[in-house]
Amino acid sequence: MSNEIFAQLIEGLGTFAFAISGVRLAASKKYDIFGALIVGFATAVGGGTLRDLLLGAPVFWLVAPRYLILTFVAMLFYIFFRRSVVRWGEAIMLFDTLGLAFFNMTGIKVALGLEASMFAAIIMGTITGTAGGVIRDVLIQEPPLIFQKKEIYAVACLLGGAVYAIGFYAQVNDILLQVVTISVVVAVRILSRMKNLTLPYAG
Amino acid sequence: MSNEIFAQLIEGLGTFAFAISGVRLAASKKYDIFGALIVGFATAVGGGTLRDLLLGAPVFWLVAPRYLILTFVAMLFYIFFRRSVVRWGEAIMLFDTLGLAFFNMTGIKVALGLEASMFAAIIMGTITGTAGGVIRDVLIQEPPLIFQKKEIYAVACLLGGAVYAIGFYAQVNDILLQVVTISVVVAVRILSRMKNLTLPYAG
Amino acid sequence: MSNEIFAQLIEGLGTFAFAISGVRLAASKKYDIFGALIVGFATAVGGGTLRDLLLGAPVFWLVAPRYLILTFVAMLFYIFFRRSVVRWGEAIMLFDTLGLAFFNMTGIKVALGLEASMFAAIIMGTITGTAGGVIRDVLIQEPPLIFQKKEIYAVACLLGGAVYAIGFYAQVNDILLQVVTISVVVAVRILSRMKNLTLPYAG
Numbered sequence: 024m025s026n027e028i029f030a031q032l033i034e035g036l037g038t039f040a041f042a043i044s045g046v047r048l049a050a051s052k053k054y055d056i057f058g059a060l061i062v063g064f065a066t067a068v069g070g071g072t073l074r075d076l077l078l079g080a081p082v083f084w085l086v087a088p089r090y091l092i093l094t095f096v097a098m099l100f101y102i103f104f105r106r107s108v109v110r111w112g113e114a115i116m117l118f119d120t121l122g123l124a125f126f127n128m129t130g131i132k133v134a135l136g137l138e139a140s141m142f143a144a145i146i147m148g149t150i151t152g153t154a155g156g157v158i159r160d161v162l163i164q165e166p167p168l169i170f171q172k173k174e175i176y177a178v179a180c181l182l183g184g185a186v187y188a189i190g191f192y193a194q195v196n197d198i199l200l201q202v203v204t205i206s207v208v209v210a211v212r213i214l215s216r217m218k219n220l221t222l223p224y225a226g
Numbered sequence: 227m228s229n230e231i232f233a234q235l236i237e238g239l240g241t242f243a244f245a246i247s248g249v250r251l252a253a254s255k256k257y258d259i260f261g262a263l264i265v266g267f268a269t270a271v272g273g274g275t276l277r278d279l280l281l282g283a284p285v286f287w288l289v290a291p292r293y294l295i296l297t298f299v300a301m302l303f304y305i306f307f308r309r310s311v312v313r314w315g316e317a318i319m320l321f322d323t324l325g326l327a328f329f330n331m332t333g334i335k336v337a338l339g340l341e342a343s344m345f346a347a348i349i350m351g352t353i354t355g356t357a358g359g360v361i362r363d364v365l366i367q368e369p370p371l372i373f374q375k376k377e378i379y380a381v382a383c384l385l386g387g388a389v390y391a392i393g394f395y396a397q398v399n400d401i402l403l404q405v406v407t408i409s410v411v412v413a414v415r416i417l418s419r420m421k422n423l424t425l426p427y428a429g
Numbered sequence: 430m431s432n433e434i435f436a437q438l439i440e441g442l443g444t445f446a447f448a449i450s451g452v453r454l455a456a457s458k459k460y461d462i463f464g465a466l467i468v469g470f471a472t473a474v475g476g477g478t479l480r481d482l483l484l485g486a487p488v489f490w491l492v493a494p495r496y497l498i499l500t501f502v503a504m505l506f507y508i509f510f511r512r513s514v515v516r517w518g519e520a521i522m523l524f525d526t527l528g529l530a531f532f533n534m535t536g537i538k539v540a541l542g543l544e545a546s547m548f549a550a551i552i553m554g555t556i557t558g559t560a561g562g563v564i565r566d567v568l569i570q571e572p573p574l575i576f577q578k579k580e581i582y583a584v585a586c587l588l589g590g591a592v593y594a595i596g597f598y599a600q601v602n603d604i605l606l607q608v609v610t611i612s613v614v615v616a617v618r619i620l621s622r623m624k625n626l627t628l629p630y631a632g
Binding site for chain 2: 482552578583
């Protein structure tokens, strides 16, 4: 399996996991299937969309219908297998973590490809990974999950971004550096979950 | 009356109806007149604004003060005639339906004019017709109406978009096709309302 | 002290005051320090970001890390001195008013610099001054403060914009005109607060 195909597979699984989280929360609010589809789609593509708008780049999903199709499949999957979804909670958490790590990496690369500064690139990585979840929570009228003292999430992206920046200036091989960056995000989130680490309250 | 003037009249009535719905809900939340004006304006132009941002096009209302002026007139109208507004509920519903259908058509045409794919154009039509209402509901802190099992709304736009796409590839005369597309959206919404058709819950 | 340095100082204090208001409200919602940082940042840069997106201009804070750094300092300041923050309420209100007035002026100048119409420039000034607070309130799930019958806020920007427009067409010296515009916004807000002036309800 080539690197390219591997990357697309991870991205697809991440999109699917993000879409499922949107569909699931929309369903819990008694939204109809159209509402669930839109909330799922906004969760899956919202981060990348905000990144593209802020960078002035073409919005990625307008030229690639697969994101909307994947969201539609995620919704059908949720509707038909929702008891299983509850049971498969840990698998979905893993996809979500992979999606977060991959989206973060994509955001950093897209920003650097547009000649943004490393500062902007790290922020764009974190936005790509996390803004979809914030938009989801605004659409279902709940206080955004990632702003609450529940788990380390956005900070995992920022740490991954910091590692990428150090490796970039140390001229580490880029493929290796991407693998390390993705691994850092995954490791930080999984370890913090296992150890119940959270950020302190703001006041 | 020429086609151009007819189109502008419909667009104006749609803008007015969308603005009224924003002003009315803002007033029900005890917002002041400035708040009502902004919520009305966001309802009226929010869908087209999101479309323009996603397509990277100039934002339409910045070069055309008439949208803000129409919103202002809608607010004055609401303040002075609000008892009538309640009585004229069905007339406003009709304007709202015409606005939805016209905005959907405008969104499709704007996207195709910028060489977007037909897939993107259909989505842009639906966004132009419906995103203003979602922004309105976020600003008044209510779960978005169109995500709920109440009536067929966004799906009417998608059906209209599908009809437009079929006619487009079958090389139907464009003026005729636009009239048919607008009629489909209007018919789907009115029929679904008369028959109390709704989408099923997501879960 | 040169004009340039004075302008940057006012902008810095305004950013700081806006960031503090976001951090403070996020803390009151039991958000963690990351959540408070993001809400503070969105409050401080949200208005200018929306302006840049609507105008199709490069987003200002991507090329200037100082806004994020200032927000971070504001958060630390809040965490360590929050009892004082309560006591210094009036000083923060003053910074907030200066920030509002300065952001309004910046928005007008940025829009005119991009050859927007005077109409669009006045709107962009008001958006630059006020949209950050609306985004803050959406993120903490509260009805936006500026839409409520509490104080004259956005209208102060609009009045400042009207004064700027009149002076612009009367060919008043631009530095003088900017000082007058900023003073009008500050004066309208402070006087309306002292006199408890508010806008009427919408219905």
